[in-house]
Amino acid sequence: MKKYNIAIIPGDGIGKEVVPAALNVLHTVAEVHGGIQFETKEFPWSCDYYLEHGKMMDDDGLEILRNYHAIFLGAVGNPAIVPDHVSLWGLLIKIRREFEQSINIRPAKLFSGLPSPLANPKDFDLMVVRENSEGEYSEAGGRIHKGEDEVAIQNAVFTKKGTERAMRYAFDLAKTRKGHVTSATKSNGIVHSMPFWDEVFNEVKNDYPDIKTSVNHIDALAAFFISKPQTFDVIVASNLFGDILTDIGGAIMGSIGIAPAGNINTNGKYPSMFEPVHGSAPDIYGKGIANPIGQIWTAKMMLDHFGEVEMGERLLQVVEEVTAAGIKTPDIGGNATTVEVAEEICKRLKQ
Known part of the structure; x- marks a missing residue:
């Protein structure tokens, strides 16, 4: 069985809500298809971490991260407590630059169930x-x-x-x-x-x-x-x-809330990092209504990066089936919660 070690950084705001939801989906798709397993370790690096420690990540954070196959990031930023240039350059951009993630890829498509x-x-x-x-x-x-x-x-x-x-x-x-x-x-x-x-x-x-x-x-x-x-x-x-x-x-x-991104290292020296585009959205954090699709589509891109293309295609197909069935968060016209959307995706994957 192939094992992928993934470093998890939920980060700030809704990252703390959508990352657990997406990980539930990621483990489910691996279980259903078989042959692969994800081992994950979560790191608390965020603006809250900065307030406590005076830095966005541990001094040896990059040394820790370089041993993982990929980094799965939620969101970075909370300008109400830490200036954006401090939070971004202290974590997100620091990882991008020092891990030579020289390519950023972002898809856009007409998405089923999303006007x-x-x-x-x-x-x-x-x-x-x-x-x-x-x-x-x-x-x-x-x-x-x-x-x-x-x-x-x-x-x-x-x-x-x-x-x-x-x-x-x-x-x-x-x-x-x-x-x-x-x-x-x-x-x-x-x-x-x-x-x-x-x-x-x-x-x-x-x-x-x-x-x-x-x-x-x-x-x-x-x-x-x-x-x-x-x-x-x-x-x-x-x-x-x-x-x-x-x-x-x-x-x-129809929504930046579903858009994913990959920061790709092309030389194999360091891990690549996968993140949604939507940011930390502190105004809706804690309400349980954050859209998890951007983070889940990001997981699909990570699967593609690992060469698990068939698995990734199946995952995105199921996500579109769920949005087409009207099971969506309020930002895209539904009334489902973050957890309900993820659970429905898991349910259909198992079917």
């Missing part, structure tokens, strides 16, 4: 591959002077290694999907980094003659995500552009 806000949604099913380690979110820059002469400089850093790595990941992913990659650019306005991005894309695509390609400027691409999302397969984008596109992806699905 899209689009007037006439087609059957879209796309995946955004976002460069996750540099680009516009580089730490390079600074501020000088005071008063009316104050200057802020933020440098976008694009390396050929990082850019090419994201693009090759996108092309390899397209081989398993519909065979098309779209590059998000803005070379008509950003005169150094984006022409560089385009040049690397043109080099990489030559190694994938069977994959069709297209290039769109980010402003037009954002509009196309709304007007014709069904025309896309895999989209590769820089850190900032990918961040924006994936939130649009969540919006056209």
Whole structure:
């Protein structure tokens, strides 16, 4: 039997509610399909932990985490008690950067039982591959002077290694999907980094003659995500552009509460980390109504990462059966609790 050791970080807010629900589903799908087992260990790192210890995680936290096959994260952040830049850079971004999780992947699809806000949604099913380690979110820059002469400089850093790595990941992913990659650019306005991005894309695509390609400027691409999302397969984008596109992806699905994400380490040195997109939602924490689908879909992505693709596909199929049957949390038009949604998914998996 294959065993996967998973580090569990529920984190803040509704992460503490949706993570246990998703783990119940994950253990159920493993039990039903057989052949695999998940061994989990939970870590209390969060804003509450920061208030008690003055840090978001243990000093040797990364050494502890590196021994796991994957990290399953709920949510990070509670700005009422810890500033966001402290909580994010002390835990989430710290793990992403130091574990070289250089790729972020986020799917969006027309989800059964979830009305899209689009007037006439087609059957879209796309995946955004976002460069996750540099680009516009580089730490390079600074501020000088005071008063009316104050200057802020933020440098976008694009390396050929990082850019090419994201693009090759996108092309390899397209081989398993519909065979098309779209590059998000803005070379008509950003005169150094984006022409560089385009040049690397043109080099990489030559190694994938069977994959069709297209290039769109980010402003037009954002509009196309709304007007014709069904025309896309895999989209590769820089850190900032990918961040924006994936939130649009969540919006056209009908709820960011169901959107999952994977932070992928591609060199095998460190574990990858899987998290939903919805954040900690402190306003509804403790009410039992948090939507667990984002966290459960995140578990599906983790299964895919482990090569358990059939198991992951079955899990997502059952999740869509449950939403189509109207068993949903209030944020997407239902009246079920977090636990009730997860329990119904487990019940149908066992059937």
